[in-house]
Amino acid sequence: MRTVDAVALIVGIVIGAGIFRTPSxxxxxxxxxxxxxxxxxxxxxxxxxxxxCYAELVSTFPNTGGDYYFLRLAFGKRIAFLFAWARMTVIQTGSIALLAFIFGDYASQIYSLGKFSAVIYAASVVLFLTAINIAGIRKGTETQKLLTVVEVLGLALVIVVGFFFVPEAEFSILPDSHPSSDNSMGLAMVFVLLTFGGWNEAAYISAEMRFGQRSVVKALMMSIVLITVIYLLVNLALLNALGQVGMSGSDAVAVDLMRLAFGKWGVLMISALVAISALASANATIFTGARSNYAMGRDFAGFKLIGDWKVKNSVPVNAFLLQGVISLILIGMGLFTRSGFETMVEYTAPVFWFFLLLVGLSLFILRRKEPEAIRPFRVPFFPLLPIGFCMTSLYLLYSSIVYTSWGAFLGIAVLGLGLLLQFINPSLLEDIGNGSE
Structure with a gap:
């Protein structure tokens, strides 16, 4: 995989439909x-x-398993198994379902399929993109590059419209007349950082980079800078067109922006854009998710079936299939909840930030356990920057529990089930590989 493929993958995961909701x-x-x-x-x-922080880990320990591999090296196979279980049942599959619901909600605004339109669209997306990725790594990355280009061009359209096709709004740089609470800035940061979430997925393709581990570092840096510039331009355009009052009072700022500029056709245009954004992120998430499932099957006897890598297509077919089935089950939950999207956010967030915190701690542990390992890249200002990363992850773990409801506890319960399985059936942890691939 080339650097441009990795950048497309990371940008496609991070820039999703969230940027069309969180600004308000x-x-x-x-x-x-x-x-x-x-x-x-x-x-x-x-x-x-x-x-x-991730750049040091992925350049020093490149592996298809990504976070799973770092956690195994730092904490041992029990924590690694628990993470692989969580990623298979909560983190990645929940994210796939979440993105599929976004696609379904917005595709339904273009053409409704009836009462369960969003669920039908969501399930269809999982089936289609899983099939595309099973067809082979080249088809998967080519699809991702195409979707990401369309996605970024669409955001560029929002930026241009916000600056040049609507009258400038009157907004002040001074505090709003309705002052926010003491904790409001922290809550705003929660939304912002969730919108930036996903760049860590580069860890899962580190072993497939064509030009060595330092190209992973380059891809990470390029992606974060590009994403930040795009997010800033989107928010400046929205501020220019709607002002802070207009943004804060909107449930769909991009829809309001396009309606202001082009009326009904603008609404249809932005609905298509958000659907494509969700499609791009879902494709990238499916692509990377199957690789940690493959690593789990490669290392643990109880999941040997998903540890089969098809050399012909260069993909873990069984891992893709299992991931698709679990994602479809989670999508089925959307039939019984008021909002499939919100339920999936609650379901995935606490588990995700818990393991991201552990990955941050693994940087310290591996510096001590593997002092002789060749490190093509070292995180600067160690240990200050890694400490900041860990504190941020801890704060978001706290916030994802405090600001959500029953969905969060369901995700935690599923994580607990994985822990219970380790004690009920110890044979699940029997090694059949060393994770060195």
């Missing part, structure tokens, strides 16, 4: 237009710090 939530929780831009800049900087 951020605007509602800060005091001025300047603070809106400030929190997005901070979000980019925090993500860059996290990416620097």
């Amino acid at each position: 939530l951020v605007a509602a929780n800060v005091g001025s237009g300047v603070e809106i831009i400030l929190v997005w800049v901070i979000g980019g900087l925090v993500s860059l710090i996290g990416a620097l």
Whole structure:
């Protein structure tokens, strides 16, 4: 895989439909237009710090298993198994279902398939993209590059419309007349950092990079900078067109922007754009998710079936199939909840940030356990930057529990089930590989 493929993959995962929803939530929780831009800049900087930490790990220990492999080296196979279980049943599959629901919601605005239109679209996306990726790595990456190009061009359209096709809104850089609470800035940062989430997926393709481990570092840095610039331009365009009051009072800022500029056709245009954004992110998430499932099957006897790699197509077919089945089950939950998207956010967030915290801690542990390992890249200002990364992950773990409801506890319960399985059936942890692939 070339650097341009990795950049397309990371950008495709990170820039999803969230950027079309979170700007209004951020605007509602800060005091001025300047603070809106400030929190997005901070979000980019925090993500860059996290990416620097990951850059050391992926360049020193390149492996198809990504986070799974780092955790195994640092904490042992029990924690590695628990992470692989969580990724298979909660983190990755929940993210796939979440993105599929976004696609379904917006595709339904273009053409409704009836009462369960969103669920039908969501299930169809999982089936289609899983089939595309099973067809082979080249088809998967080519699809991703195409979807990411369309996605970024669509965001460029929002930026151009916000600056040049609507009258400038009257907004002030001074505090809003309705001051926010003491904790509002922290809540705004939660939304921002969640919108930046996904850059760590580069770890799962580190072993497939064509020009060595330092190309992973290059891909991470290029991706974060590009994403930050795009997010800043989107928010500046929205501020220019709608102002802070207009942004904070909107449930769909991009839809309101396009309606203001082009009416009904603008709404249809942005609905298609958001659907494509979700499609791009879902494709990248499916692509990387199967690789940690493959690593789990490669190392643990109880999951040997998903550890089969098809050399002909260069893909873990069984891992893709299992991931697709679990994602479809989670999508089925959307039939019984008021909002499939919100349920999946609650379901995945606490488990995700818990393991991201452990990955940050593994950087310290592996510096001590593997002092002689060749490190093509070392995170600068050690240990200050890794400490900041760990503290940020801990804060988001706390926030993902405090600000959500039953979905979070369901995800935690599924994680607990994986822990219970280790004690009920110890043979699941029997090694059949060493994770060195």
